């Protein structure tokens with residue numbers, strides 16, 4: 445295989461740039477030409493393809509976001525869109541493709557591979573950690589560390605005012621960001637979509653911890669369960685303790701990738717190129 449393509453798709457995640465760098469540099473190492481496709485499948489359909497050189501990926505290993513930018517593209521769900529995507533690959537003589545993204549992006553990669561015979565390798569890049577084929581997805585570690593930083597700060601102020609903090613974290617239908625950031629921050633309660641919860645039980649736990657001398661409570665709630673505002677409203681109806689909602693939001697998607705994500709990106713990127721080879 446002499447010429448490969450590379451795109452990032454779906455939600456961005458810290459470490460995508462490090463993976464782009466790894467794919468480009470590994471490809472060049474193996475004597476391949478590497479083409480970057482901007483804006484995910486949208487760029488593949490609209491033919492925004494550019495050659496990538498060694499220096500195209502200088503100084504990006506430490507940057508959040510994705511240099512190639514990303515998009516959600518409904519046209520890729522249609523046969524016409526898929527055919528146009530394949531035509532772009534053929535036009536540029538691109539023989540294999542690396543797709544960095546989440547489960548939706550993987551479904552697109554599967555279509556290209558199984559329906560159109562394009563050798564395609566997926567790199568699991570999403571903060572959600574909701575893909576089965578890996579222990580950790582790219583960006584998850586950095587996102588959890590961002591959550592930890594914010595929860596630590598919330599703990600300070602919640603303790604001073606003896607409040608209950610409801611912190612909403614991302615993850616779509618997966619509770620991993622909530623679970624890991626909750627355990628690592630010492631949250632009293634973690635609510636994930638995978639396990640049913642009862643507000644009565646939560647109030648019992650808050651009361652028990654206060655009786656044991658605690659001055660604050662952190663409840664980490666995955667977005668797949670409920671938003672922080674709604675959760676706090678429901679909880680406040682059951683307790684006299686002051687409940688404050690915080691939605692961490694898109695901050696989780698940005699920032700310089702952690703060492704763990706940079707290492708994962710280097711390994712994923714190199715392996716993807718080796719598999720295509």
Ligand code: ATP
Pocket residue numbers: 453454455456485515516517518519520521545546547548549550551552553555569570571572
């Ligand atoms: P994240 O988990 O971070 O949201 P993701 O990759 O799951 O990332 P999606 O928006 O679900 O993000 O998918 C990205 C893109 O993949 C879609 O916009 C679409 O272009 C393509 N895609 C998703 N599902 C399919 C499918 N069944 N067939 C072809 N393409 C698909």
